[in-house]
Each structure stands twice: as C-alpha cells, then as structure tokens.
Amino acid sequence: MSNLDRAPVPSLCGGRGFVVAEPVRELLSPRQVKLGGSTEVRRLLPNLGRRMIGAWAFVDHYGPDDIADEPGMQVPPHPHMGLQTVSWLHEGEVLHRDSTGSLQTIRPRELGLMTSGRAISHSEESPRSHARYLHGAQLWVALPDAHRHTDPRFEHHAELPTVTAPGLSATVLLGALDGAASPGTTYTPLGGAPPAHTPGARRTRAPGAPNECG
Template sequence: MSNLDTRPQPKVCGGRGFVVAEPVRELLSPRHLRLGESTEVRRLLPNLGRRMIGAWAFVDHYGPDDIADEPGMQVPPHPHMGLQTVSWLHEGEVLHRDSLGSLQTVRPRELGLMTSGRAISHSEESPKSHARLLHGAQLWVALPDAHRHVEPHFEYHPDLPTVEAPGLTATLLLGSLDGTTSPGTAYTPIVGADLSLASGARARLPLERDFEYGVLAMSGEVVVDGVPVAAGSLLYLGCGREELPLRAESDASVMLLGGEPFAEELIMWWNFVARSQEEIVKAREDWTKGARFGEVKGYDRAPLPAPELPPVPLKPRGRVR
C-alpha cells in the first residue's frame, strides 16, 4: 500500500507528550484521496487532529466500491522502510507481490502483514478476474528503533483467532484481546481487531488501561461509548479505559486499533518511516537509483517515482496540531 500524495509533507509523529492520558471522544473526519487508478480512500491517520494511535501510524478506509467493470486497485511497485503494512478486506481480493518474491492473494478476513524492516518494495492490485465489490482498510504500524532494521518479510494468516460474545465476533489481526492472541508478528504492545456486530447488539469490550485506542467504523450504524460513528470515520478514545461500550443500530463492523503510546518521535514522508530527515533523503535517493529496495517482478507497469522533497526543513509538530 502506498501514500500516493504527489506532494507529501514530512511529519513528526510519536512521543508521549501529546497522548491523551484519560478517556476522550474525539471524532476524526477523513481526507479523500485517490489510491492508484480507480480507488478512492478515506485517510484517517495521519490526521490534522491526531497522527498516531499506539504504533498505528497510517489508516486508509476504502469502499465498498463497485468495480465489476473497473480495474479496481492498481498500485504499482513502491518502497517502504521502518514499518509494517496491514492489508484487511471485507469484500474483494488484493494480489500482493513484493521484492522478496512473495505472491499472495489476500481475501476477506485474512491477514496480509508485510514487515518492511530496513527496505522492501511491493505492489497491490485487484486480480484480473475479481469480485464485484472492493471494501477494506490499509494500515501501517511503525517499527520501534530496536526492530526497524530487521530483515524484510511477508506473513499470510488466512485463519485468525476470534473472541465471541452475544451479538459480537472479534477477529484478531495483531496483538491480544480478552486472552486471545493473533499469530501476526508484533514489535510493540498493540491490538488490532475487526468487530462484527449484529443489529441491536450491546457489548462491553475489555481494554488495557495503559493503551490508547481508536475505533474505525467500517460499515453499518454503530454507537461507540455514546457517540454515533459513521462508516469511514474514526473515533479517538484516549487512554485510561478498562472497557468500551458498543451498540449496533444495524448489522455493523468496526476496527479496534490500540496500543501502548509510541514513545519515539518519528518522521514520516511518502512511504518511509525514519528518525531523521537525512534518512528520508537517503531512502529517496536509493529508490530513485534502483538500489536497496529490490525489484517487484510480475507487475506489468513501471514503479512509482518518488515525489520531490519539500524545499523547507522539517519542523517538528508532535502527535497532534
């Protein structure tokens, strides 16, 4: 997955100085952007109001889109470093290729997890023969300093553990929830779960007091801690919670995203997560020269060119502004 902004701005993220240490109800509205040729996404993180939730540093929601007569998602090869990408679908399929030689079709409620580590490149596309609808989320997890130079690797987990309650099924993408743990590799204390709620369901989800949380509404009508959250919106919840009340006004689905507040300050630009602007400049140079990030074979179009860096130096702005 790629940030396809043609003029991406460096952002300083992370650090504990701007973490809300108590429960809040902060509704974040998305920016609407194009991803590839025919997919529009709603970007929730980084947001004008908040840049991270735990180690979650990037969240796009897309669909449901009718792509019966369209090519669907078409994202040419592009680089990543310092992060993990999480592909999560409710409808449709995405074909993942990467510079390690991975070739995997990811389907609904299956986890495609790519750890970029020091450097990797990949592409994403709807298969030529694909389902009518495409609906999902694309997310990044920032890697802590101790692990940001690990060897790149790709994980595919088609069968994920679930937590059941009356009217609710929670599927674990990353981390742990209510004693159940995902097989996906995590490098920080984190949780990512997809919650399916039946119409009329009321539930109270157990949380970790030291985590900060957000809820991304995927579909349906859901009320989170008394706040109606429309599909494509994200409710930031702060820290200090032991449980989260949920109420479904219709069949609905949301993603719970949380984790221990990320202590390190990061610089995010385009598809790179780093600790200094010099690292960003070097990564851009390496991608432009065809070095370090490898080659994605089998995608029939040219790789994405790197945007121009902004002419002004980076100005730290923290987790919120």
C-alpha cells in the same frame, strides 16, 4: 498503499506530544486520497491533531466500490521502511507482490502483514479476474527503534481467532484479546480486533489494556 502524488499538498499533523497512553474517545473526519489512479481511500490517520494511536500510524479505508467493469486497485511498486502494513478485506481480493519474492492473494477476513524493516518494495492490485466489489482497509504500524532495521518479510494468515460475547464477535487481527492471540508478528504491545456487534451490545476497555484500533 501509499500516496503516490508527486506533488502532495502538505498537511500539518500532531506530533509525538499528541500521542497519549490514556484511553481517548475522538470522532475523526477522514480525507479523500487518490491511490494509483483508480482507487480512492478515506484516510483517517494521520489526522489534524491526532498523528498516531499507540503504534498505529496510518489508516486507509476504501470501498465498497463496484469494480465489475473496472481494473480495481492498481497501486504500482513503491518502497516502505521502518513500519508494518496490515491489509484487511471485507469484500474482494488484493494481489500482493513484493521484493522479497512474495506473491499472495489476500481475501476477506485474512491477514496480510508486511514488515518493511530496513526496506521493502511492493505493489497491490486487483487480480485480472476479480469479484464485483472491493472493500477493505490498510493500516500501518510504526516499528520501535530496536526493530526499525529488521529484515523485511511478508506474512499471510488465512485463519484468525475470534472472540465472542453476548451481542459481539471480534476477529483478533493483531495482538491478543481475551485470551485469543493473532498469529501475526508484532514488535510492540498493541491490539487490533475489528468488532461485529448487534444493537444493544456494550464495549468497555479495561484500565491498562494495550492501545487498539478496531
């Protein structure tokens, strides 16, 4: 997804000096952004004073939206380059179509991973016949200079590994966690593992662990 506003209001965000390798704990407030005329997202990154978290450069969260009598997501074709887009759904489905010929419906707990590299164009839309609710997120990963012009490609992984602990279950979306590795291609050390936990569960980050967004 992208901001398709032809006259966006400029917003000042932190530069590379704000991207640190040490663990941080911040509570960021998202801003509302309209996409494609029908979907409103809460954009958490980039944010004032926090441009990136490791290689994670962009986070949009949308829903849960009741689209039973609505067209749902309708984001027309638009280009990307030099990054990866990570699609992750909680409810509903999104039809991905791109200039490499990929056509794939992404469903809850499946990974849709598009590597734009030197350039790609794609669209995202709710299928004509779709579930009542749409709820998910899209994240962007900045490609390092050595891979910024790699060939574009799209990956769909319907099965992802999970890690469990007392009071906690986490799906390994990208990277590796506790011996479980995502099948998604990465070009920089990072991890993404959305957790589901019960009250009283504790979460720690080991020194030297890769940056994560989860």
